[in-house]
Amino acid sequence: MLTKAQRAYNFNAGPSALPLEVLEKAQKELVDFQGTGMSLMELSHRSPAYEQVHNQAIANLKELMNIPDNYQVLFLQGGASTQFAMVPMNFLPADQKAAYVLTGAWSEKANKEAKMFGDTYVPFTSKETNHNRIPKLDELTFEDNTAYVHITSNNTIFGTEWFEFPDTGDIPLIADMSSDIMSHPVDVSKFAMIYAGAQKNLGPSGVTVAIVRDDLLARANIENVPTMLRYDTHVKNNSLYNTPPTFGIYMLGLVLEWAKEQGGLEAITKRNQEKAALIYDVIDASNGFYRGHAEKDSRSLMNITFRVSNEELEKQFLAEAKAAGFVGLNGHRSVGGCRASTYNAVPYEACKALSEFMIEFQKKNS
Structure with missing residues (x-):
């Protein structure tokens, strides 16, 4: 077993470093999870042993991020890149536009995907200065007929991060927080939705977390959207409609326990x-x-x-x-x-x- 002194100085952008304590606990439980005689990777996702892992991970995320009761926590697959399409498929009506604030490559990709499903506009882009800054809040204005405002809270490629968020009033604010979720407190109530790939701060690759407010879910398009790409599918089934990435969720749960232990x-x-x-x-x-x-x-x-x-x-x-x-x-x-x-x-x-x-x-x- 490698000691802390023997481990590499891992500055990878993702998949990225995991806590040594988490890896060691997973190693101990790998062959026999809590006396089941099976690895967690072998457990049925319908089993009580796995459901406890699943539900505890949701509870710990709610506690750590202080997520209000009127939000649903989902474990999805396909990374943030799939969310780039799921968000407009569910939340961009034909008679409205979505605002995409462009502060880097990932927000540009999100906007490109959204254009396949509806109209978008760009209230701000930092492209002219090679994405070296986040906009001042007074630089942002939004059109009346805006379905939602989308931002990328941290830009892994260019090294910029939002520390203040726009007040969008009645317009839902949606954030891709893949690379800074859980790195500092965020007032979740400012957002209609937060989503994040796990492989930066939450766990291994393969799990995507979505935190979605009930009123946004209530307005979602459910016609002509494939079953697996509808948020209500996963809400109704506690993210267990199909086989979830059980080991990834288990690891995410261990990371959340570690975060609580850190204070x-x-x-x-x-x-x-x-x-x-x-x-x-x-x-x-x-x-x-x-x-x-x-x-x-x-x-x-x-x-x-x-x-x-x-x-x-x-x-x-x-x-x-x-x-x-x-x-x-x-x-x-x-x-x-x-x-x-x-x-x-x-x-x-x-x-x-x-x-x-x-x-x-x-x-x-x-």
């Missing part, structure tokens, strides 16, 4: 701020040797994006970092550069080690 979202937020500061402080003190991509007031706590002063040094930086045990520091293939993803399970020690490596690399190459 909940307040404690996790404090640690995430401290972790990110270790790296951002090196960038800011480097006199341009390292250049952050995002404007300072838009900087993500989850994905720290930066460049090294020239292309050759950047290649050298990434090669030496890899040799030193740092994993996943290459920027997204579409933009290049460097990216350190500091999700909840990435330990403080890993961020400290990276900051020290960056300082030493600059000293040797300035």
Whole structure:
């Protein structure tokens, strides 16, 4: 069994780091889950043993995120990318438009999918500045006939994050929170819907969480929408209409238990701020040797994006970092550069080690 000291410094953007304590517990229970004589992967999803896992995960998510009673928590499949289509299929009527705030590649993809099912408009895009900032709230205005407003709360590729959210009044606000859900407290009541792929902060890939308010569900289109792509299908069946990704949900449940043991979202937020500061402080003190991509007031706590002063040094930086045990520091293939993803399970020690490596690399190459 690997110790903490032997584990890689994992800065992958997703699938990403999981807490060592969670992996060790899953390892212990892998062959025989709670005396059943079976792995959880072998249990029927209709069995009492699995249903307890399933329902406890929902209860823990509601507790940690302080989700009001008038919201449904769903475990779905297909990742956030399937939600890009499910949302307009269910919630974009033919006589209305949807507003998509474009702050990165994933919001652009969500808008592209929505256009297949109805009309959309763009109240703001940061494309002209290579998606380096989040809009000021007074930059956003919405048309009267808007079915919903869609945002992506954290942009993994460009390293920007929303910390204040628009007040959309009677217009439902929908957020893709795939890469910052559970990283800090969010007032769920501001949103009609939140969805997130699990593979950043919640667990392994294969599970998608959707948190949907009852009044939004009540207006959903259920005609000519395939059964599996209707939210009401999953609400009525407690996300058990078909066989769910049982092991992924089990792992998600263990991560939620771990989050409670850490002190909940307040404690996790404090640690995430401290972790990110270790790296951002090196960038800011480097006199341009390292250049952050995002404007300072838009900087993500989850994905720290930066460049090294020239292309050759950047290649050298990434090669030496890899040799030193740092994993996943290459920027997204579409933009290049460097990216350190500091999700909840990435330990403080890993961020400290990276900051020290960056300082030493600059000293040797300035």
